[in-house]
Amino acid sequence: MHQSIATVSVSGGLADKLSAIAAAKFDGIEIFDQDLISSPLSPAQVADRCAELGLSIDLFQPVRDVEGVAPQAFAAVEHRLRVKLTVMRDLGVTTLLACSNTLPGAIDDPDLSAEQLHRLGELAADQGCRIAFEALAWGRHVSRIGQAWDIVQRADHPAVTVAVDTFHMLARGDGAEALEHIPGDQIGFLQVADAPVLGMDVLQWSRHHRVFPGQGGFDLAPLVAKVFEVGYRGPLSLEVFSDVIREADASITALDAKRSLLHLEEELRRHWAAAGVARPRIGLFDPPPVPSDPEVGFIEIATEPAQLDVLLTAAGFRVAGRHRSKPVTWWANGGANLLTNESTPDTDRWVADQPRPTVTGVGLQVDDVSGFTGRREALLWPALPLRRGEGEAPLAGVDSPAGIHYFVSGQPGTREDWRLDFVPERIPRPAGEGAWSALDHLGYPVAFDVSEAEISFYRTLFGLLPGDVSEFIDPRGRLRSRVMHSDASSARVVLNVTEGHFAAPRRGLNQLAFGCSDVLAASTAMRAAGVPLLAVPANYYVDLDARFDLPEEQLAQWREAGVMYDRDESGGELLHVYTDRIAGAFYVELVQRSGGYDGYGAAGTPVRLAAQRDIEL
Amino acid sequence: MHQSIATVSVSGGLADKLSAIAAAKFDGIEIFDQDLISSPLSPAQVADRCAELGLSIDLFQPVRDVEGVAPQAFAAVEHRLRVKLTVMRDLGVTTLLACSNTLPGAIDDPDLSAEQLHRLGELAADQGCRIAFEALAWGRHVSRIGQAWDIVQRADHPAVTVAVDTFHMLARGDGAEALEHIPGDQIGFLQVADAPVLGMDVLQWSRHHRVFPGQGGFDLAPLVAKVFEVGYRGPLSLEVFSDVIREADASITALDAKRSLLHLEEELRRHWAAAGVARPRIGLFDPPPVPSDPEVGFIEIATEPAQLDVLLTAAGFRVAGRHRSKPVTWWANGGANLLTNESTPDTDRWVADQPRPTVTGVGLQVDDVSGFTGRREALLWPALPLRRGEGEAPLAGVDSPAGIHYFVSGQPGTREDWRLDFVPERIPRPAGEGAWSALDHLGYPVAFDVSEAEISFYRTLFGLLPGDVSEFIDPRGRLRSRVMHSDASSARVVLNVTEGHFAAPRRGLNQLAFGCSDVLAASTAMRAAGVPLLAVPANYYVDLDARFDLPEEQLAQWREAGVMYDRDESGGELLHVYTDRIAGAFYVELVQRSGGYDGYGAAGTPVRLAAQRDIEL
Incomplete structure (x- = not known):
């Protein structure tokens, strides 16, 4: 055409x-x-x-x-x-x-x-x-x-x-x-x-x-x-x-x-x-289809040597493997996988120039890696150059307009499985009480002028659709949040478009939300192990009581553990807890959904933003 | 209350x-x-x-x-x-x-x-x-x-x-x-x-x-x-x-x-x-009134020694006086007065730190200087500290939120007349063919977050009202222009609120528009004397013809001289011409209004912005 x-x-x-x-x-x-x-x-x-x-x-x-x-x-x-x-x-x-x-x-x-x-x-x-x-x-x-x-x-x-x-x-x-x-x-x-x-x-x-x-x-x-x-x-x-x-x-x-x-x-x-109508005789673009059900396999964090080891251990992670050719460590906690990468890339300027830690990328698992690459090329999205060592999986890569690295691998057990790049070290901690499960959603700040392009990236390449815009009052300006999601994929991405007194957004992901079957237990354990958690104001729990009429002992438990709560109209519930910003770079949220709760605890977002006020978004 | x-x-x-x-x-x-x-x-x-x-x-x-x-x-x-x-x-x-x-x-x-x-x-x-x-x-x-x-x-x-x-x-x-x-x-x-x-x-x-x-x-x-x-x-x-x-x-x-x-x-x-109704018995704020008909007496420009002398001379200005105690020169061209100030203030950090030239302030003439000061104080606007030499006029001063200095003096002939600070040097060039007259309007860029405060400054202190918002496409972002004006005052101020890829606005006035009885003659003379004028694209004149069906020789004259034109619905006309940005800091517009034309040539603004594209707003 x-x-x-x-x-x-x-x-x-x-x-x-x-x-x-x-x-x-x-x-x-x-x-x-x-x-x-x-x-x-x-x-x-x-x-x-x-x-x-x-x-x-x-x-x-x-x-x-x-x-x-x-x-x-x-x-x-x-x-x-x-x-x-x-x-x-x-x-x-x-x-x-x-x-x-x-x-x-x-x-x-x-x-x-x-x-x-x-x-x-x-x-x-x-x-x-x-x-x-x-x-x-x-x-x-x-x-x-x-x-x-x-x-x-x-x-x-x-x-x-x-x-x-x-x-x-x-x-x-x-x-x-x-x-x-x-x-x-x-x-x-x-x-x-x-x-x-x-x-x-x-x-x-x-x-x-x-x-x-x-x-x-x-x-x-x-x-x-x-x-x-x-x-x-x-x-x-x-x-x-x-x-x-x-x-x-x-x-x-x-x-x-x-x-x-x-x-x-x-x-x-x-x-x-x-x-079912006869298509007019016109040429139409015909790329390989969007990947069906892409799943987040891992999150990559650029770190100084051993920078996060104590913290990750306190948060329940164990080393699951070591990369065959690079100074990259695979950490696992239940279904959550983090890769800490200590190398300094020579071609990847933004990662090389960034203070550490910085969450630089996301590993996706898809059924058809070469189909994905064909689609990426057809849609003119730039390839992320990847160096592949002897015997390592042939991953594909792409950068979002805001600079997030996506590494695309095959499903477990295929020759394109990212796990093949690692020498296994230990059986990961199994899923269970307090253990983390797969990524619930990830988020990062996006400057206003690339926000539409960022939406387009997820939409054209992965078939994710933009949800409604949520607006929040932040002590430093305006925050408009938009979730990219799809029925066909468990991957959900929160784009936080900022305007105001925010510093130019630091590159990289800053919000990693993992599922968890027992947020209260996980929070209590993390606090005991010395993981710094977000200080939620006591007034928040008074308001929770006003809104939901909750038993005092329930509120006291949550208050003690810094657990936040939301309930939707049909009774679905969310328990969630935030870490403080880790080494100035990112924070982790643990999310326990029940009864079909599908939101993100928006009523608590202004509270979180205020509590995080002296830290980055 | x-x-x-x-x-x-x-x-x-x-x-x-x-x-x-x-x-x-x-x-x-x-x-x-x-x-x-x-x-x-x-x-x-x-x-x-x-x-x-x-x-x-x-x-x-x-x-x-x-x-x-x-x-x-x-x-x-x-x-x-x-x-x-x-x-x-x-x-x-x-x-x-x-x-x-x-x-x-x-x-x-x-x-x-x-x-x-x-x-x-x-x-x-x-x-x-x-x-x-x-x-x-x-x-x-x-x-x-x-x-x-x-x-x-x-x-x-x-x-x-x-x-x-x-x-x-x-x-x-x-x-x-x-x-x-x-x-x-x-x-x-x-x-x-x-x-x-x-x-x-x-x-x-x-x-x-x-x-x-x-x-x-x-x-x-x-x-x-x-x-x-x-x-x-x-x-x-x-x-x-x-x-x-x-x-x-x-x-x-x-x-x-x-x-x-x-x-x-x-x-x-x-x-x-x-x-005419009985006022309820409530206490009400009662400051001195707004000045009646404040007029712009002069514009002050911080300069390096003799930095603008050649240019001002080429533009028809002559030295009219020298300040009694400071390295300040009074230049005049018809009814237009510019003060070039070569001193480096010790308390006024922004002026001291700014590259030169920078247009730092505006001299206003009012009937009642002490009344103005009373109003300023009652409205909590901060005083601009002024150093007054022996025998000099007691001026009042105030800073706008964006940092524009206002010097408030009395009318000519009073003991608060700013001219008293100068030893007269020469009779100014009289008004007449090609000579400039008093300021028509002035303008400067205002950051979004102080824009409301800036409006409030002019409204509460001087009784100027904000006009409608005009929006313009600029090659680097959005420009929303708002004119502060009043029937009771000839002073008009254009606030250009910017968002986008603009550098943080450089402080100071950047748009000085003076009246002129013959813009075509003034433009021709300035061009001959080497004053750099804005290059208006030839296409602009083709569009002028389309819009107004003008004689070709008329268009040719204007095109030659870089003169722009507008006409309102009732036949009022505007001829205007712009200099290039002078030493990177500001530009001058000469404005010839007739038939009650009261606008600013908005139809030509995108053309000007595009022509100025590599220079500051």
Whole structure:
């Protein structure tokens, strides 16, 4: 499929935008007029540059407020269009996006709008161009695709077509059914954008919160599928703008955008397969599938020699093995595996430069390692270079945009099992009372400007979906938490997007939550063994009593052990306990879920944040 | 008046909040329950600390979802209230804020709500407490003050009163008239907050965008006046939360909050005077008035010796005088005065540490310098220490929160005229063709977390009002521009609030816009004399033609001279030209307004920002 993106969708000056878009392997662009106006490049120079970069110019956008205009003011509109058609000629672009009128003085008369669009169609046709008329969701009188299509039909000129923009349609509640009777050759252009579902002014929503397909809450595939089903064969083009994009580096955004279109093509393929309708004859991206049920096998921590040995032993861990070729120790406690890595990598600058300990990576176990690698490559995610010693398992690796290392291994017993890299030392402590079980979730701080890319990483590569945004008051600023999860995987990742007086987030994971069958016993044992646990204020337990009416001896036990509690509406329960931040780098949470409790103890989060106030998030 | 503030309105831990609030001279606080829950201080310790600090505890807030509850679930509510009443007893607070139920399962039955509040009133009364029932603007069924008052009347218990919160009322369109029939002794508490007028989900609006009185768009005085007119005599208390407050330092926020209440009392005084109604017998803040028509006399620039002499001469400036005691030179061009200051201050660290040139301050001329000083002191704004030499004018000084120095002098010819500090050297170049006139506006970047305080500075001290927010796309992030202006003053200040990939804003003014009677002549002359002017892209002039249908020779002249243009709806015109950033520090704009044009050429701002992209904002 011909993949395009509007220049407004990445940051920087026009020349930088073009380079970033070409580097991300797009086929074409929409030129945003203001980007051209602000550029020192002439239209002809822009055309030359695009030709050099292999980018077609698919759309010039937008002209605003060109219909529903008072007749005496229409000559100025014609002049404006003539000038812009000259610019388009120099650019070599033939489709022009015209937005529905937003001015307070716009006239509510479909016949007048149609007559004026007809005239503009004549002017465009004289230059070999055509107009795609778009109903802005906040248009004064024309704000729905049905109205725009009605006016295009009344305009009755071959150079006047309708534009489809998924944001404008879905923001106004128009889905695929609204396109049912529009012939595909009358659709002049298709712009796609996703957005989180927010109850806010639609203009603000559009300006600040659009995201790339797959990052928001819109169900895009059925709508986009319909556009192709009715016969549209033009570009699949992204028009997204947001606060995040304004701040993010153009090359990161362009790659993120490209991946979102690949992901959307995959969703289209799935949609057509599930709907059982004949797929239109269009080429679609077809990568290896997401891994089914990836599980967290281990967590890797870069340490100084023996730095955590006392602490890990106090927390119930035992050495389970030693790496065959590197100074890496495998520690186990029940189902929890930690690798402490004392080597200083020479190519991995961030790990080499970071103070220790730092939690640098996650080991995943999947069924098909080479399938995973194929998917990673197809989706343009960069490989993590791994050095493989004699007789060691052939792991795959990838870095998240925030720099988290993922090591992907096969299942236990296969030749790609990460355990093969270790000489076993001792049978791990079995699961049981107070022992830890597999990872419940992991978390880390993500800077605002890479947060969408980080979501995209988990979504496109592993099929995890972003949950709702939870907002918390933190003594130093705002914390917005988002859980990436999937029914098909036990791996859950908490992205903590921070803004405010936070230092630039220290790289690496800082929140490791393991399951535990008896948090109270584990907490008591850890405290006795000298593991520093988070000091939970006594007032918290008074509030627990107020909320849940609990027996005093129960509360006293928890208070004594620093155990926190939550209960959901259907009676599911959570007991959990936090360590202090360990050597300034990360903290561990033990989580005991029962009765189907599926949350994270959000009511206690402000308490934890305040207790952690002088320590990092 | 007894002035209070909710602990949720400042950032930090509870102990820090109390200290900051006391330091800002508040009389009392509302304890936000979550702040207590998260604190290691017990309720009794909090009470002791407040007593030490001279703060009364006026309210405990909130309990949520206590009415409209299914009867079988009400026992849990009673238990919750009992526990919280125990906490209140230990705190020594007797008023409890109860918010209207927001849960999806809330029952829409005023009689049930009244019955439940009656019961809670009995429990409260047993402990010598009372309940103030608040209609949250997003309450499930009770969202208007009239509904809350109706339920309080039905509850018919002396310990059940209604709470007034200006945000909740004004967000739902309820003004003073809604309080007409509520007896003042049935109003249990008054919370005030302002907000910008935004079309968005009211919960998000409340959580993220509340501001202190005078910083938003609500007309608070008539509503607050009415509360006192009906007989309320309790605290005037602030409950404000926002993204800015989360990030700002508690001591800055608390002072900002305190000033906003002083300002509100001044507004109340004005309201009652204008309305001609008898003012309730309450003490009200009564500072000296805002200066009438403050004018900008000069701009001060810290420079290296002779650093700008060539440039200023090329721009048409001549030396008009030399300071009597300091290495300060007065330059003039028509009505524009610049002071270049080569001294290194020993007490003024930021100026001493800053690279030069830096535009450090603004000289204002007012009618009553000592009145200004009285107002500054009454409003708790810190004095700027000034060293005064023999025979020099007694200026007053004040620093804005962002660090801009304001020097306040008397009018020309008075003994407080700043010109008296200078030995005149030469008659300034007269106003005339190409000469500059007085300052049109000045601007500077303001970090997000001090932006509200900066608005408050201009509003409380000088009576300038904030205009609408203009948003611009900048290649490096977001720029929100806000003009502080007043009909009574020619001084206009543009605050550019930045978020994104901007370096921490360099301190000082960076935008100096002077009037000019002939921008084209001035621009041509400056270019000929070697003053570096901003390179405006040719595409900009093509767009000007599209928008305004201008003669080609006119456009060619402007393009040649780098002059930008705008026209408003009524035909008012703006011609303006920018210098490049001068020595990395600031740029100058010359502004020629005609036909009542009152804007700032916003349509050209993205072009300017892009052209300035490698230079600071």
